[in-house]
Amino acid sequence: MKQRTPLFVLAGLSCVLACLLSLTLGAAGMPLSTLVQALARPDSTPGRILFLVRLPRTAGCLLAGAALAVSGCVIQGVLANPLASPGIIGVNAGAGFAVTVCCALGALSGWTMALSAFLGALGAAAAIAFFGSRTGASRTTVILAGVAVNAFLGGLSESVTSLFPDVAMLSVDFRVGGFGSVAVSRLMPAGLLILAGLALVCSLHNELDVMSLGADTARGLGMNVKGMQALFLGLAALLAGASVSFAGLLGFVGLIVPHSCRKAVGSEARLLLPLSALTGAAFVTLADLLARLLFAPFELPVGVLLSVLGGPFFLWLLLTRKGGHGDD
């Protein structure tokens, strides 16, 4: 048996450390003493920086990281496809298109954005699931279908952006993913949806494991496989969609984090899901910090950094697949 507790402690401590660093470092340095002062006096300048900029940004990083990582675990489990993730099969692009339409229509409230993003993500997930089940598509075909869905929805979003060039939300920060403009009003509804989604997914860990045994075995164990698949894809879409609604099209978190965690604890969902949530939260927060500090005073959107890391990681996954399909 692998020793798991230290891994969870390490992931938890990484989160705490990432939070502290994210709160204290940035354009205006804020040592711990100032941080304490800022907490006590929200009206002071450091207080404003903390409550209006740093806290929403850090909370956004933690929530988006956890949501995208867990969404990746769920999508990979349900589609039995290690190459799938919300970014790759077009779930993020679906949410992105919905947010773009909301912006163009001027429907900018946090709840409208979060729920529309969820519906957009759900649409893309349903399209991929329908395509996979109707054609009995192989894993590679599902990924190629994802490329098509991504291109299609990306094209639609670009069309809307071209027709409504003035909408502030449709910035580079949104298209590649970033936390430069996270506002509490947008974060709060999405955050509530993410926390509810995370709790529900983690409570269904046995269902996710049984589903990973294959549809025939799962049905033999009394599971309503189609219903459960739909529920899981809905939850994955909720998590990814809510995160896209404030963080934009962050790619590769749902791929890098679940795979790294799987190496550490295996695929049992009761361990994989919470570890991925913690690791995803720490990973995105640290990546955002790096993107802020690397070329200071200029700031990179964190999505750029994640793509630079994620692209080679995806290629590495393709190289190490060994052609295995996991079936006995």
Add this chain to the structure above:
Amino acid sequence: MIELRNATLGYPGKTVLRDVTLSFPAGQITVLLGPNGSGKSTLLKAILGLSQLQDGAILVQGKPLEAWDSAALARQVACLPQSRRVPDMTVERLVLHGRFPYLRYPRRYRPQDRAAARQAMEQVGILEYAGQELKTLSGGTRQKAYIAMALAQDTAAVLLDEPNAYLDLAHQLQLMALCRDLARQGKAVVVVLHDLNLALQYADRIALFANGTLLAQGTGPELCASGDLNQAFGVEVTPWETPQGTHYTFRLPRE
């Protein structure tokens, strides 16, 4: 325990088996025999609702299949499907999932579930592998882990689709002895086999499938005497009485 009445089975747009009337009684091993593609797996899948009942009826404990909800059915019938994944989990966890149909949301395995899983692993002889990852084990041990999962389900009927695939001879014999134990406990045991020799040696009853229908059913000696086995497999089967019981030899028919 399970009964098919004039059942026609298949998949949307395709019929695989026609007009099958057959029962799987408690306390007996029924072996389903037949060439590849003769519909044996389709029949097992139909009992789980995974293939289509196009006509006739399937009764489980006297109640029509469609009247069972999937969890209640899974507490009556356990099935080891032909195609199985090798999940990234420990043997114990896999076997514990055999208790899945006994729990409701939020499913948390109880001490009695862990005890049932432990007993199933003991019965199959894999308790020593409980904490090991399935991926690190041989094909035979993985197979046993799946069989232990079906036993942990604690059902009145156990359906095994080609359980001997990937097993060496010793493991095949152990498995058939386990089937005999399960039948003695009063379970209806249904096994799809390709090995005619094992089938004739262990089956209480054999159902013989060919050309999309149930060709014949009966005990091994009956099917030998009637010539149905010869017809279905295109070989000559000869029974030999020995002090250890009846043994069989097979050869291609003479010109």
